[in-house]
Amino acid sequence: MASSRGRHVAIVGAGVIGLSCALEIRRRGFEVTVVEQGTRAGEATWAAAGVVAPHHYGATPGPLYELLRRSHALYPAFVQSLSRRSLDWHENGTMAIARTKAEAEELEARVHWLNHAGYSAQLLTRSTLSELEPLCDGAFESAAFFAGDAHVDPRLLGLALKETVLQEGVQICFGALVERIETMGSAVSGLSLSGADHILPAEAVVLAAGAWSAGLAPGFRLPVRPAKGQMCAVKTGGLRRPVQYPEGVMIPRTGDLMAVGATVEDVGFDLRINPDAISEVRAAAAGVVSVVADAEIVETWLGFRPRTADGFPVVGQSVVDGLVVSTGHDTKGIALAPVTAKLVADLVCDRHVDPLLTPFSPERFS
Ligand SMILES: Cc1cc2nc3c(=O)[nH]c(=O)nc-3n(C[C@H](O)[C@H](O)[C@H](O)COP(=O)(O)OP(=O)(O)OC[C@H]3O[C@@H](n4cnc5c(N)ncnc54)[C@H](O)[C@@H]3O)c2cc1C
Structure with a gap:
C-alpha cells in the first residue's frame, strides 16, 4: 500500500x-x-x-521472547496513551510456584536464563515468598519472583x-x-x-x-485453531500480584476478587462451561493459596485463544x-x-x- x-x-x-x-x-x-x-x-x-510478562507461558530464549520483551518495554507508554485511566494496570511483578522436582528444575532454569538476558528474576525462600505474597501458603518445591512483570484487567x-x-x-x-x-x-x-x-x-x-x-x-x-480456556472469579481479596503455577494462574481483580484459570482445551468452538473443569481449576489454585478452596465462585467464563501449530x-x-x-x-x-x-x-x-x-x-x- x-x-x-x-x-x-x-x-x-x-x-x-x-x-x-x-x-x-x-x-x-x-x-x-x-x-x-x-x-x-x-x-x-x-x-x-491479563499477565504481561516476557517469559509468559513457556517462552524461551529466542524470537518469541524478543517479541515479548519489546512489547513489555512499550507497555507503560501504551497504557498511558489510552483515554481511560483505570485499567487495573500494575507493574508490581508476578510470582511463580513449582510443586514438583521437574517443575522446580524448569523454574530454576528460567530464572537463570532470564537473569542472563538481563531480566530480573529471583528464587525465593519460604519467608521471602510469605513476605511478598502472604496468601501463598501451599507446599512448594521452588518459588520465584519476576519484579519486572505486570498485569492488567483485559x-x-x-x-x-x-x-x-x-x-x-x-x-x-x-x-x-x-x-x-x-x-x-x-x-x-x-x-x-x-x-x-x-x-x-x-x-x-x-x-x-x-x-x-x-x-x-x-x-x-x-x-489458526481455537484453544478453549475456562476461568472463574472467586471472592477473595489480599492477593497482591499474579501467581503462576504449572496448571494456571491467579490474578487479583478490584473488588476483592481473584480471577483463576485456565483450562487449555483442543475442543473447537465449544461454548459450554464445564463445572468439573472449573472445579479442577479452583482445586489447582487452592493448592497454592488455600483460601481459594472455600471462596465463593462469583463468575465463570470461557474464551478461545487463537493458536498456531x-x-x-x-x-x-x-x-x-x-x-x-x-x-x-x-x-x-x-x-x-x-x-x-x-x-x-x-x-x-x-x-x-x-x-x-x-x-x-x-x-x-x-
Ligand atoms: C482464558 C484465557 C486467559 C488468557 N490469559 C492471557 C494472559 O494472561 N496474558 C496474555 O497476554 N494473553 C492471555 N490470553 C490470550 C489473549 O486473550 C489472546 O491472545 C488475545 O486476546 C487475542 O486477541 P485477538 O484480538 O487476536 O482475539 P479476540 O479478542 O478473540 O478478538 C478477535 C475478534 O474478531 C472478531 N471476529 C472474528 N471473526 C469475525 C468476522 N468474520 N467478522 C467480524 N468480526 C470477527 C471476534 O468476534 C473477536 O471479537 C488468554 C486467553 C484466554 C482465553
Whole structure:
C-alpha cells in the first residue's frame, strides 16, 4: 500500500490486537474502519487473565521472547496513551510456584536464563515468598519472583482501546460479520459484510479475527485453531500480584476478587462451561493459596485463544498485496498487543518489515 495519508484501512476484529493496530494506524494519519461481528471489544481479549510478562507461558530464549520483551518495554507508554485511566494496570511483578522436582528444575532454569538476558528474576525462600505474597501458603518445591512483570484487567483494556480509537476517529462497525476478504488481481480490495449489498472498499486490510481467522484467509493457508480456556472469579481479596503455577494462574481483580484459570482445551468452538473443569481449576489454585478452596465462585467464563501449530503468532504481509495478517497470539495476545500494533502499522503505513517479524511471517505455512 502507498504511504499517502487519508487511505482507507479496514480491520477485521475488535479484540486487543485489532483495536491496538487500529489505534496505531490511525495515529499515523490513515482512515481506519474496524469490523466486529460481536458487540464488545474482543472475545479472547474479554476472557483473558491479563499477565504481561516476557517469559509468559513457556517462552524461551529466542524470537518469541524478543517479541515479548519489546512489547513489555512499550507497555507503560501504551497504557498511558489510552483515554481511560483505570485499567487495573500494575507493574508490581508476578510470582511463580513449582510443586514438583521437574517443575522446580524448569523454574530454576528460567530464572537463570532470564537473569542472563538481563531480566530480573529471583528464587525465593519460604519467608521471602510469605513476605511478598502472604496468601501463598501451599507446599512448594521452588518459588520465584519476576519484579519486572505486570498485569492488567483485559476487559478494562478492551474498553479503553474501544473508547480511545473512537475518540481518535476510527469507525467501528459492531454486529457486522465479515464474510469474505475481497481481492482484485493480486491485491486486496475490501470486505464483504453479511447482509450488506456492497463491498466495504479498502486499500489495506488487517486480518485480526483471533481464533476465527483461518476461514477468512483468501487463497492461502492460515492454520489458526481455537484453544478453549475456562476461568472463574472467586471472592477473595489480599492477593497482591499474579501467581503462576504449572496448571494456571491467579490474578487479583478490584473488588476483592481473584480471577483463576485456565483450562487449555483442543475442543473447537465449544461454548459450554464445564463445572468439573472449573472445579479442577479452583482445586489447582487452592493448592497454592488455600483460601481459594472455600471462596465463593462469583463468575465463570470461557474464551478461545487463537493458536498456531508452532505456538508462534502470525504477523506479517500475506501473499495478497495489502493484506496483513495479525493473529495467532495464543496465550500471549494481551502481552503482545503494543509491539504487534507497531509492527503492523510499520507494514501497512510504510511497507517497512522489521526483521523481528521474520519468524512470524504467514509465509511459513505456504
Ligand atoms: C482464558 C484465557 C486467559 C488468557 N490469559 C492471557 C494472559 O494472561 N496474558 C496474555 O497476554 N494473553 C492471555 N490470553 C490470550 C489473549 O486473550 C489472546 O491472545 C488475545 O486476546 C487475542 O486477541 P485477538 O484480538 O487476536 O482475539 P479476540 O479478542 O478473540 O478478538 C478477535 C475478534 O474478531 C472478531 N471476529 C472474528 N471473526 C469475525 C468476522 N468474520 N467478522 C467480524 N468480526 C470477527 C471476534 O468476534 C473477536 O471479537 C488468554 C486467553 C484466554 C482465553
